[in-house]
Amino acid sequence: MATTVTYHVAGMSCGGCANKVKNNVSALEEVVDVNVDLPSGNVDVTFAGEAHDDSVVNKIEELGYSVVE
Numbered sequence: 001m002a003t004t005v006t007y008h009v010a011g012m013s014c015g016g017c018a019n020k021v022k023n024n025v026s027a028l029e030e031v032v033d034v035n036v037d038l039p040s041g042n043v044d045v046t047f048a049g050e051a052h053d054d055s056v057v058n059k060i061e062e063l064g065y066s067v068v069e
Contacts, residue, residue, distance in 0.1 A: 002032060003046070004045065004047075005047070005051045005056075007060065007067050008069070009042075009060055009066070011064065021043060021063060021065065022034045022043075024059055025060065030047050031045055031046070032047065043060070
């Protein structure tokens with residue numbers, strides 16, 4: 001059963017930023033789909049099973065962006 005979690009990411013300012021987040025988060029083993037909405041800063045991540053928040057948040061922060069509530 002897939003699980004989708006929405007993260008609000010601060011610091012994405014262009015299409016290149018959105019693609020960078022999408023490509024890097026998509027590469028995580030447990031992730032099956034990523035959709036980035038640049039204007040809102042929302043990143044919807046679909047996991048194959050249970051959500052793995054730590055790995056996604058860590059990857060986004062490694063890229064230089066912040067996950068905010």
